[in-house]
Amino acid sequence: MGKFAKEFAKGIILSNPVFVLALGLCPTLAISTSIDNALGMTLAVFIVLFFSNIIIALIRNYVPNITRIPIFIVIIATLVTAVNLIFHAYLPDTYEALGIFLPLIVVNCIILGRAEAFASKQSVVHSIADALGITVGFMTALLMISFIRQVLGTGNLTVFGVDFGSLPVLGEHPIAIFILPYGAFLVIGLLMGLFRRTGVMKSE
Amino acid sequence: MSELVAIFLGMVLINNFILVRFLGLCPFFGVSKQLNSAISMGIAVTFVMAIASLATWLIRNYILIPLDIEYMHIVIFILVIATLVQIIELFIKKTNLGLYFSFGIYLPLITTNCAVLGITLINATQDYSLSGSIVAALGGGLGFTLVLAMMSGIREKLELANTPKSMKGLPIAFITAALLGLAFLGFGGIV
Numbered sequence: 513m514g515k516f517a518k519e520f521a522k523g524i525i526l527s528n529p530v531f532v533l534a535l536g537l538c539p540t541l542a543i544s545t546s547i548d549n550a551l552g553m554t555l556a557v558f559i560v561l562f563f564s565n566i567i568i569a570l571i572r573n574y575v576p577n578i579t580r581i582p583i584f585i586v587i588i589a590t591l592v593t594a595v596n597l598i599f600h601a602y603l604p605d606t607y608e609a610l611g612i613f614l615p616l617i618v619v620n621c622i623i624l625g626r627a628e629a630f631a632s633k634q635s636v637v638h639s640i641a642d643a644l645g646i647t648v649g650f651m652t653a654l655l656m657i658s659f660i661r662q663v664l665g666t667g668n669l670t671v672f673g674v675d676f677g678s679l680p681v682l683g684e685h686p687i688a689i690f691i692l693p694y695g696a697f698l699v700i701g702l703l704m705g706l707f708r709r710t711g712v713m714k715s716e
Numbered sequence: 717m718s719e720l721v722a723i724f725l726g727m728v729l730i731n732n733f734i735l736v737r738f739l740g741l742c743p744f745f746g747v748s749k750q751l752n753s754a755i756s757m758g759i760a761v762t763f764v765m766a767i768a769s770l771a772t773w774l775i776r777n778y779i780l781i782p783l784d785i786e787y788m789h790i791v792i793f794i795l796v797i798a799t800l801v802q803i804i805e806l807f808i809k810k811t812n813l814g815l816y817f818s819f820g821i822y823l824p825l826i827t828t829n830c831a832v833l834g835i836t837l838i839n840a841t842q843d844y845s846l847s848g849s850i851v852a853a854l855g856g857g858l859g860f861t862l863v864l865a866m867m868s869g870i871r872e873k874l875e876l877a878n879t880p881k882s883m884k885g886l887p888i889a890f891i892t893a894a895l896l897g898l899a900f901l902g903f904g905g906i907v
Contacts (some may be wrong), residue, residue, distance in 0.1 A: 534745060534886060538830050542738035564813060585827075589791040597787060612837045615790045619830045621742060693736045694897035701883075701890030708882035 516641045518610050529622045529646055530653035533706055536622040539613045540654055541696035550658035552606035554651040556599065556614060560591045561623050562643045564702070568631040569639035575632070584627045592618045622646060660699050665691030727855030730904055731905045733831050734863045735897035739856075740831030744864060745889055749875075753862065754868035756818055762857025764804065764826050765835050768797050769853035773846050774835040791827070793836045798827045831860055866896065 514579075529535045567587055575583055578697040594613055599607040607614065617623065627644055631639040663669055667686035669676040689695045733739045743757055772793050780786045805823050809816045816823075826832060835856050839849040870892055879888050 535742075537741040538738045541741065564743045575855060577731060584797075585794055585798065586791065589794050593787065593790045596790065609746070616788055616830050616833060617740075618794050619828045619833050621828065624828060626795075632860065646823055692897075692901075693738065694901070696738070697890045697894035700893065701887045704890065705880075705883045705887040708881075708887065 516637065523660050528653060529625075530650060530651040530700075531707060535625055536620045536650065539616065539620060540650075540657065541693075541700065542656040543610055543613050544654055544661055544696055544699075545596050545665070546609075546662050546692055547655065547669075548606070549609050550651070550654040551671075552599075552603065552610055553613070554647065554654055555648055556595050556610070557616060557620065557622065558643070558647040559595050559598075560588060560617055561626060561647060562640070564588050564623055564627055565631040565639040565643040566636055568627045569636040572632045578640075580632065581624075584624060584632075587628070588623055589618045596690070620651065656703060657664060657696065657699050660703075661695055663689045665689070665695060720847060723848055724855040725757075725906060727852050728862065729906065730901065732859045732863060732897075732900055733834070733856045734860060735893065735900050737834070740829050740860055743825070743829060744893075745886060747826070749871055750867060751872065752866060754864040758845040758861025758864045760823055761826055761829060761831055761860055762854065764797070764801060765832050765857045766850055768793075768800055768805070768836055769824050769839055769849040770846070771796050771800060773839060773844075773849045776840055777846075780830040788825065789840060791904045793833060794827075797832050798834070801827045805899040826900050831856065862897065872897075883900065 530537070532539050536557075543553050564584070564587055568584060570657055573585075592615060595617070596607075599610070599614060626642060630642045634642070659669075664687050667679050667684070671702065690699065727733070731737055734741065734744050740761065743761070747827070774784070775792060775796060776789065780789060780792065801824065805816075809825070835853050838856075839852060842848075842852075844852055867889075871889060874888060883891075
């Protein structure tokens with residue numbers, strides 16, 4: 513159990529997929545305009561990563577080394593197709609909001625990266641812990657970025673239709689740049705700098 | 717014709733692949749440290765994007781839609797792209813060894829570049845015609861190359877600049893991308 517907890521914690525802090533490894537940047541930046549989208553994306557990535565890690569850990573001893581990458585990609589693409597159809601049927605709003613970034617999970621480096629670096633070498637239980645840890649790390653990063661962008665860019669905090677109130681001045685005059693694509697680069701750059709300054713992350 | 721020009725300009729300047737659509741960010745931050753490798757990468761990506769657009773358009777319109785299995789497009793597209801990259805790699809290796817070595821590792825890496833799968837999915841969702849798809853791919857690739865080259869020029873200078881220690885490397889690259897994007901915002905009204 514100790515190793516399970518360790519693999520889990522590793523994904524959140526020491527190898528946070530977004531801030532430390534700089535993996536999966538495209539969806540992180542593109543869909544972090546609202547907390548709703550961030551949670552939707554996390555759910556999609558979690559489902560794909562969870563099942564791809566399990567399947568790849570199960571078949572790891574039977575896959576010939578030379579053809580492993582195409583096999584991993586086909587497994588991931590099949591799972592992404594399933595998630596795509598599930599979201600289309602049950603979460604149509606999230607499906608619309610995520611747009612092409614939902615199918616693009618196929619080429620998200622986080623998932624293929626974990627398949628190649630972890631699940632293809634470790635047992636099923638450890639691969640599940642790894643999937644959970646990486647998902648929580650991904651969610652932490654997404655929530656931080658989308659919270660800052662949503663609050664500063666729109667001036668109010670609404671999560672799945674529940675209104676948590678709006679800020680006094682920002683509510684009327686939101687800083688629109690944060691909701692524009694460029695705001696995403698600004699927020700992640702400043703957050704990374706802050707983490708390094710405070711010693712949470714190592715500087716280069 | 718004017719529709720094609722609009723697609724092209726929109727892809728290069730307004731909906732730039734890197735700065736606005738956030739496609740292909742991994743090579744953007746990974747490869748944009750030197751001008752030469754940035755341009756090689758840009759050309760390789762543009763080339764694969766154009767060929768992938770052609771192949772996936774034909775497959776989508778002549779196989780997937782008639783057979784009513786369009787929901788399979790994610791699996792099919794990624795397989796087509798992976799196969800194409802392999803074929804292009806073999807072809808370049810046989811015909812032009814110098815070019816093959818100058819592309820180096822970038823060519824196989826293109827399979828997992830979201831710009832390539834991205835353009836095929838954009839073409840499918842926008843329902844572009846065959847010429848529209850190819851023009852969109854060329855425009856997207858050119859916009860990608862342009863921003864990659866600009867960024868690498870800036871980063872070569874940034875290496876020598878007196879950046880705060882905690883902002884060195886990636887953080888300052890992100891901030892630079894934000895400012896570059898703001899500059900591109902000015903192109904918004906041209907189409």
